[in-house]
Amino acid sequence: MKNICYVLVALSVLLMVQGIMALDAKDILNKSDEKESYDYMYAETEQIIATSSGSKRTLVIRNWATENGREQLSEYLEPADIRGQKILMTDDGDNIWMFNAETKRTRKLGSHMKKKKVMGSDFTYEDQAGGKMSEKYTPKLLKEEALDGAPCYLLELVPTANGPSYAKVLAWIGKEDFLIRRVDFYNEGDSSAFKKMVLSDFRQAGSRMTPFKIVMTGIKDRSETVTLIKSVVYDQKIPQSVFDPRELEK
């Protein structure tokens, strides 16, 4: 009887350990979504765009977002030639409106514009569009790999039918904190990534760890965009009217 108990206990422990070890790709992505999720977010950022020719352009942006960026509004404060321009994305970027402060005209953009770079940066509208990764990609766990000393899961993410336009992306997700640390982007037929995003300088902001530095490198374009978060506030309620296209002009 005693032996049976030992066997049962050993079996239970084994099953528990296996359960922990058997985190599959979907679990990892779900946990990552959980870690990255927020109801409301407001951030002030600086975006430094560097081209292959060495020219630089610095943008200062304010962002308001709900539900992981499912709805988000960006307002450009600098440089002066785009001051006051606003980009509103709703439904994970399926609807995009742009307000031109100079002409005071709001124009709806086609959702295909998601593939276009935003204000000359290396980020496309769909890179900036929010939503849950687990809803936009089908994941596959490739291996475990350390990235800058941090143990990570390396996932291959293939977009779902309504997902982003990339052929696939590779994502390094921290094993301990489930935070995304690096993403490589591939187009159809690419054997190597054409751009990569590295997230660093993680700091506690409210209840959430946040990367205060995000570097998107256009490997083929030899360009780079560095986004520095200057301040961020989570879960302070933002009125729904902020995400209403009727309000853009106001």
Add this chain to the structure above:
Amino acid sequence: MKYCFVLFLLIITVVSPLLGQDIPMPGESTTPKNSSNPEIGGYVENTLSLYGAGERSEESVINETRARIGAEAKLNNRIDVGITLIGSLYTGETVVDASLYVPESKRAAIALPELYSYEYEDELYLQEAYTTYYGDSIYVRAGRQKFYTGTGYAYNPSDFFNTKNPVDPEYESEGIDGIRADVELPLYLNLTLLGRPGETIDESDGLIYLKGRASMGDWGLLYVRYNKSMIDFRSLNGVDYAEVLSSGDSSLLDPDNYVRKSHWNYFGGDFDIQPEGFHIYGEGGYVICQANGSEGELKILNKDHERFLLGLDYTFDFQLYLIVEYLRYGLGADSYGDLDYADYLSYNSGERVALSKNTLFTGGSYPLTDLSEFGCYLISSIDENSYTVNPKLDYNIADNGVLQCAAYCTLGRSEIADAYGWGGDVRVRGSF
């Protein structure tokens, strides 16, 4: 009691901005504590234009130096004021003979070409000067302001209040003097009412614009009451010059005395949908005219007509953006033979949207680098048989500086190509 009320108002005015949220709202000053300070911005730009046409002996040059300064201030959470001032200085060939832009065979009918010269004069004007009241679900703006209708990019046939140049469709427009109210209704509906006062109620313009959102896309319904005026070039051209000389009455040669008016009632709408990743949009409707007479330009002014635009655009994965817009303009001609000098003169003065009944705008743009974009567009005036090629390049030369180069070249029927010729602009703008 009266003083209490004034004190209460004062407290509300002074304190209410400070009771705001910790995070700023869009459009708010970057320094919320001083949100009543005006936000000032603007630009200085220089546009050097070079253009030539077959009938000219040599190329012409004109240079415009333009400055714009605007200020906006929130007086409190409910009221803001804004003002924008624009000044332009011109040098070069500032007097333009508009008759040179009329094809040769049609120009022959012009009795006195000098009548159609116009001059670029240095100017200073208010582009905007308004006060806005922000209610909970209503927004009222009074004064000179910018306002648009329609979904088109190169053309907006339903926008009677703004003139758009398809060669430079994104350039800023002049303001509209009027009072506008935007009312937010349930179900994502938005109702806009605009009134532009004229000398009498009958001569005033106005519109009612209902916009909505559905699962398929956005839509709008529009009614516009508009007093359309056009110079009656045919009557002006028919003046008996011998009589003018003998009577000494120069007013007979003043184009302003040949302005004809008609009340237009436009019923239309617009839409914007995105099937299968494409972006399809359109706007259009029907104009019913009310004017007395049918002579001269009134033939045009009194013609009930359709006008609509259908557009499609798409962006490829490799960043190439393509656009196609078809414009149907009921006041346009069915063929080149139906056009005369007066049609060209009124088109060149911005009184008409297009010369042809059918016009096609096609083209695309591509980011050459992160700081530069190249675009090339073709404007096909199908029934007239002329084609304008319009390449352009935008380059961010510095954080606050943009260089824009654009050119146009007219192809197709040779005498139209000769009349419109070719041209190009180099524009440098510094913003502050």
